Amino acid sequence: MFLLPSLALLVGIGLAPFFYVLILSFHRYRLTWSDRPWEFVGLDNYRYVMNWERFWDAAWNTIVFAVGTTLLSFAVGFALALFLSQRFRGRGILRALVIIPLLIPPVSVGLMWRFILHPLLGLVPWIIKSVTGVTVSFFETPAMAMFSLILIDAWEWFPFMFLVLLAGLESLPREPYEAAYVDGANRYQIFRHITLPLMRPVIAVAVLLKFLISLKVYDIIYTVTTGGPGTATETLSYLIYRQTFAYFWVDRGSAMALVYEYLIILFAVLFVKYALVKARAG
Amino acid sequence: MASVRLVRVRKVFHTPRGEVTAVDDVSLEVRDGEFLVLLGPSGCGKTTTLRMIAGLETPTRGEIYIGDRLVNNLHPKDRDVAMVFQNYALYPHMRVRDIIAFPLKIRKYPREEIDRRVREVAELLKIEHLLDRRPRELSGGEQQRVALGRAIVRRPQVFLMDEPLSNLDAKLRVVMRAELKRLQKSLGVTTIYVTHDQVEAMTMADRIAVMNKGRVVQLGTPRELFARPANTFVAGFIGSPPMNMIECSLDPGRGLLDCGVLKYPLDPNTGSLLQSRGVIEVILGIRPQHVRIQKGEVPDSVARVPVYVVEPMGTETIVNFKLGETMLKAVVPADVEVEAGEVWSIVFPRERVYIFDKKSGELVA
Ligand SMILES: Nc1ncnc2c1ncn2[C@@H]1O[C@H](COP(=O)(O)OP(=O)(O)OP(=O)(O)O)[C@@H](O)[C@H]1O
Ligand SMILES: [Mg+2]
Numbered sequence: 001m002f003l004l005p006s007l008a009l010l011v012g013i014g015l016a017p018f019f020y021v022l023i024l025s026f027h028r029y030r031l032t033w034s035d036r037p038w039e040f041v042g043l044d045n046y047r048y049v050m051n052w053e054r055f056w057d058a059a060w061n062t063i064v065f066a067v068g069t070t071l072l073s074f075a076v077g078f079a080l081a082l083f084l085s086q087r088f089r090g091r092g093i094l095r096a097l098v099i100i101p102l103l104i105p106p107v108s109v110g111l112m113w114r115f116i117l118h119p120l121l122g123l124v125p126w127i128i129k130s131v132t133g134v135t136v137s138f139f140e141t142p143a144m145a146m147f148s149l150i151l152i153d154a155w156e157w158f159p160f161m162f163l164v165l166l167a168g169l170e171s172l173p174r175e176p177y178e179a180a181y182v183d184g185a186n187r188y189q190i191f192r193h194i195t196l197p198l199m200r201p202v203i204a205v206a207v208l209l210k211f212l213i214s215l216k217v218y219d220i221i222y223t224v225t226t227g228g229p230g231t232a233t234e235t236l237s238y239l240i241y242r243q244t245f246a247y248f249w250v251d252r253g254s255a256m257a258l259v260y261e262y263l264i265i266l267f268a269v270l271f272v273k274y275a276l277v278k279a280r281a282g
Numbered sequence: 283m284a285s286v287r288l289v290r291v292r293k294v295f296h297t298p299r300g301e302v303t304a305v306d307d308v309s310l311e312v313r314d315g316e317f318l319v320l321l322g323p324s325g326c327g328k329t330t331t332l333r334m335i336a337g338l339e340t341p342t343r344g345e346i347y348i349g350d351r352l353v354n355n356l357h358p359k360d361r362d363v364a365m366v367f368q369n370y371a372l373y374p375h376m377r378v379r380d381i382i383a384f385p386l387k388i389r390k391y392p393r394e395e396i397d398r399r400v401r402e403v404a405e406l407l408k409i410e411h412l413l414d415r416r417p418r419e420l421s422g423g424e425q426q427r428v429a430l431g432r433a434i435v436r437r438p439q440v441f442l443m444d445e446p447l448s449n450l451d452a453k454l455r456v457v458m459r460a461e462l463k464r465l466q467k468s469l470g471v472t473t474i475y476v477t478h479d480q481v482e483a484m485t486m487a488d489r490i491a492v493m494n495k496g497r498v499v500q501l502g503t504p505r506e507l508f509a510r511p512a513n514t515f516v517a518g519f520i521g522s523p524p525m526n527m528i529e530c531s532l533d534p535g536r537g538l539l540d541c542g543v544l545k546y547p548l549d550p551n552t553g554s555l556l557q558s559r560g561v562i563e564v565i566l567g568i569r570p571q572h573v574r575i576q577k578g579e580v581p582d583s584v585a586r587v588p589v590y591v592v593e594p595m596g597t598e599t600i601v602n603f604k605l606g607e608t609m610l611k612a613v614v615p616a617d618v619e620v621e622a623g624e625v626w627s628i629v630f631p632r633e634r635v636y637i638f639d640k641k642s643g644e645l646v647a
Pocket of ligand 2: 328329330368444
């Protein structure tokens with residue numbers, strides 16, 4: 001009885017928009033057609049989306065981007081966490097410095113790097129040119145643009161990886177390490193046979209989280225490349241945004257959003273099933 | 283193989299609530315191939331001593347040598363010691379098989395040799411059926427045997443064992459005691475073995491170092507420690523039931539020790555020795571096994587008192603007498619018939635009596 005109001009609220013906030021989008025996706029509707037009634041078209045929108053090359057290109061771009069930035073931010077974050085979990089003077093200051101990128105709003109990160117990598121005004125192309133004489137253009141070719149995006153996003157996210165992995169490292173038990181020292185293991189062997197297996201559950205969670213977050217990337221794309229050159233760095237979020245609010249194809253956008261949502265849920269389920277369960281089993 | 287030498291080693295822990303001196307000025311030489319037991323009550327610094335030898339703690343002061351090499355600044359992995367940890371310290375993510383194989387695997391032993399040795403060790407420790415389990419699927423005693431297996435699978439310079447049998451049941455402990463001792467003798471690996479069980483110490487050790495409050499209070503063979511305890515601490519720690527300790531004061535005029543109900547006549551030499559040292563208050567010690575009791579009157583009895591409690595133990599009987607505040611125990615063969623309340627004469631054979639200075643606790647005569 002007392003639950004009813006809060007339940008209603010939950011349904012209203014959480015599920016109503018979902019159903020609205022779901023219903024919308026079976027109709028024909030453009031934002032510019034505000035006077036026309038919705039016309040039921042069944043699976044037409046889905047058929048359109050599934051056969052639309054640009055949708056699949058965006059899906060591929062999303063995955064390339066997500067895999068790239070997840071691996072890069074993990075590698076950098078883990079290396080730093082390993083380094084800064086050791087005891088030495090100045091460790092505290094370094095730890096604080098590492099976290100800075102996390103504190104800058106994503107939009108600012110995008111704009112900042114857009115300037116730093118700008119072919120004419122940017123610091124990095126200028127340095128590369130003065131040192132090697134080579135002119136590098138960070139956003140010109142599709143590959144370079146995607147690479148630059150991954151670089152920028154990983155720069156924003158490696159502190160997150162760092163924090164999660166550092167917390168994991170610091171909570172590992174001390175006894176297995178002492179036993180391994182006495183057993184004669186060197187640093188590499190300890191990393192390989194003790195740290196890595198003990199960290200597996202933490203690594204799995206961190207990587208999964210970052211991957212799922214990366215699949216939804218939008219802000220960086222919007223501020224840095226706006227999906228360009230052409231549609232080379234257009235990700236699903238960005239494509240849906242464009243379709244819905246730039247071209248006003250709300251119906252198609254809804255269908256895409258739902259397909260996209262299912263893909264993400266599928267990934268999440270697979271990951272939880274394999275990565276986490278396997279990690280727990282050791 | 284190698285000897286182990288500790289020279290004036292001290293370890294102070296700095297805690298938020300002040301300094302703790304865990305090991306205080308310990309000097310010790312363990313000979314090549316020797317089985318040395320560190321024996322002492324809980325908290326006396328046994329584990330800390332072992333951890334310093336392993337390289338897991340740095341001594342606050344003093345030097346540690348393994349062989350001729352000063353190892354104070356040597357990393358544990360370069361000391362070539364194998365250790366059984368008091369808390370086992372097994373690798374939680376590995377199977378028993380891989381835990382035992384670990385020291386060999388990282389030394390790149392050939393696969394077949396690793397398998398063979400793991401099998402041998404598992405058989406010795408009776409854990410063959412557990413090889414595919416992980417530590418959390420094992421009981422305390424099983425984990426302890428795995429920890430032991432990981433140590434003895436290798437042939438190091440030194441074995442360090444921190445109460446490696448404490449969690450086994452009584453029967454298995456007796457078996458393992460013998461197996462370990464035999465293994466140590468056949469391998470000839472210098473071994474430092476920590477325990478607070480005096481029976482384990484007496485049966486296994488070549489020599490025992492008795493520790494108390496961070497210091498080594500006596501070092502000697504089991505026989506020496508039993509026959510000539512250097513102080514009341516060792517006297518009370520070794521032997522079961524513990525040595526009787528009776529507070530007495532010297533009566534130089536009558537040439538005896540006055541212990542209340544009990545009067546012990548001194549031989550003239552001992553009397554004058556005590557007097558010359560100015561020792562008046564003493565503790566008279568005698569092991570329960572050495573106390574003689576007789577039903578009738580005997581000329582050299584130290585007291586005639588009623589029996590307080592009789593404790594039959596099977597092969598022998600413990601007879602308790604109440605002497606003022608203290609209880610005197612005598613161990614007699616089971617066929618001696620004693621009833622509570624009967625009055626018996628007590629005899630202390632002169633060569634079995636120890637006299638300690640009450641103030642310092644040191645053996646005087
Ligand atoms: N890391 C530490 N920090 C502070 N104090 C410590 C530390 N390790 C040991 N101690 C203290 O040092 C003393 C000796 O400890 P140790 O573990 O060597 O005793 P032990 O003889 O092994 O005892 P037990 O038989 O109970 O294992 C104890 O008083 C203990 O509280
Ligand atoms: Mg201990």
